[in-house]
Amino acid sequence: MREIKVVRQIMEWNEDCHNELHNELNDKKVLMLNVMGSPGGGKTTLITRLIEKLKDKNKIGVIEADLAGIIDAEKMAAMNIPVVQLDTAGACHIEAMSIKNILPEFNLEALDIIFVENIGNLVCPAEFNIGEDLKIAILSIPEGDDKVEKYPLMFAKANALVLTKHDLVQYFKFDVNRVIKNAKALNEDIEIFMVNSETGEGILEVVSYLNKYLK
Amino acid sequence: MHELPVTQSIINICTEEAEKNGVTKVEKINIVVGALSDIVPDSIYMYFELLVKGTILEGTILNIKKIKARILCKDCGFEEELSKRGFKCSSCNSENVKILGSSQLYIEDMEVTDERD
Numbered sequence: 001m002r003e004i005k006v007v008r009q010i011m012e013w014n015e016d017c018h019n020e021l022h023n024e025l026n027d028k029k030v031l032m033l034n035v036m037g038s039p040g041g042g043k044t045t046l047i048t049r050l051i052e053k054l055k056d057k058n059k060i061g062v063i064e065a066d067l068a069g070i071i072d073a074e075k076m077a078a079m080n081i082p083v084v085q086l087d088t089a090g091a092c093h094i095e096a097m098s099i100k101n102i103l104p105e106f107n108l109e110a111l112d113i114i115f116v117e118n119i120g121n122l123v124c125p126a127e128f129n130i131g132e133d134l135k136i137a138i139l140s141i142p143e144g145d146d147k148v149e150k151y152p153l154m155f156a157k158a159n160a161l162v163l164t165k166h167d168l169v170q171y172f173k174f175d176v177n178r179v180i181k182n183a184k185a186l187n188e189d190i191e192i193f194m195v196n197s198e199t200g201e202g203i204l205e206v207v208s209y210l211n212k213y214l215k
Numbered sequence: 216m217h218e219l220p221v222t223q224s225i226i227n228i229c230t231e232e233a234e235k236n237g238v239t240k241v242e243k244i245n246i247v248v249g250a251l252s253d254i255v256p257d258s259i260y261m262y263f264e265l266l267v268k269g270t271i272l273e274g275t276i277l278n279i280k281k282i283k284a285r286i287l288c289k290d291c292g293f294e295e296e297l298s299k300r301g302f303k304c305s306s307c308n309s310e311n312v313k314i315l316g317s318s319q320l321y322i323e324d325m326e327v328t329d330e331r332d
């Protein structure tokens with residue numbers, strides 16, 4: 001009997017595809033953002049506000065991933081930007097291959113930013129890289145200030161955390177410092193923003209953060 | 216989550232490595248699962264047994280080593296396994312801590328029998 005050293009990532013099928021996409025998007029100078037968070041956390045509204053601020057200077061596309069329907073894609077299309085619906089047909093997350101299959105729908109030469117709105121779910125999307133430059137996690141105040149401890153992978157992997165519906169802090173006894181402290185314990189480099197997408201409060205801070213990563 | 220594609224990938228990688236190395240029997244596969252990975256070992260064992268029937272991996276022992284998350288106190292320097300107490304040092308009660316753990320998920324090695332043996 002002998003031992004064979006293997007040392008291979010089990011998720012190499014997804015990692016290889018992620019790297020391929022990432023290189024292609026770098027060549028085409030497109031910034032891809034993977035926006036993740038719970039259903040109802042405010043992903044669509046936040047993306048809409050960001051696009052309003054970014055679209056004068058940048059050409060933007062959106063990939064809307066949903067288990068069913070085209071509700072969000074219709075909202076985005078109303079802003080006159082290219083949007084493609086990724087129908088996961090019940091799947092709880094998207095993989096790099098899902099993005100690879102849908103990317104030919106866009107003219108990458110004519111784009112600066114692609115927002116990918118992942119499936120509403122704090123668990124599975126965190127496990128799969130999809131070719132993105134930045135992972136943006138969203139946590140809305142009504143979800144509670146214990147979510148970082150309960151779903152550590154999402155916040156350990158995220159480059160940025162946006163606390164949405166920030167005006168509701170007082171009504172939900174939400175301890176913002178608890179979230180900041182726990183997110184930093186998991187991920188020292190995470191950037192944290194507080195936003196009220198309805199009034200626009202805090203949006204400009206997120207916009208300047210994203211501007212630093214434009215290619 | 217996603218234990219079925221993960222198990223299929225373990226099988227694909229190990230079959231490929233076995234063929235490449237002229238192996239006739241894989242006795243054991245050692246897998247490392249990071250603390251933050253959501254993989255459920257019991258589901259992997261179940262899928263593995265179902266999927267390897269009639270292949271070179273039938274009868275192979277799957278050994279999954281799950282690494283536990285650790286907590287390091289940035290105030291007193293105490294380090295311990297992360298417990299249900301949450302993100303708090305059990306020595307000095309400080310909440311100024313760092314969580315140590317990754318979501319790594321890889322095949323470390325295989326114990327095999329060669330044609331030569």
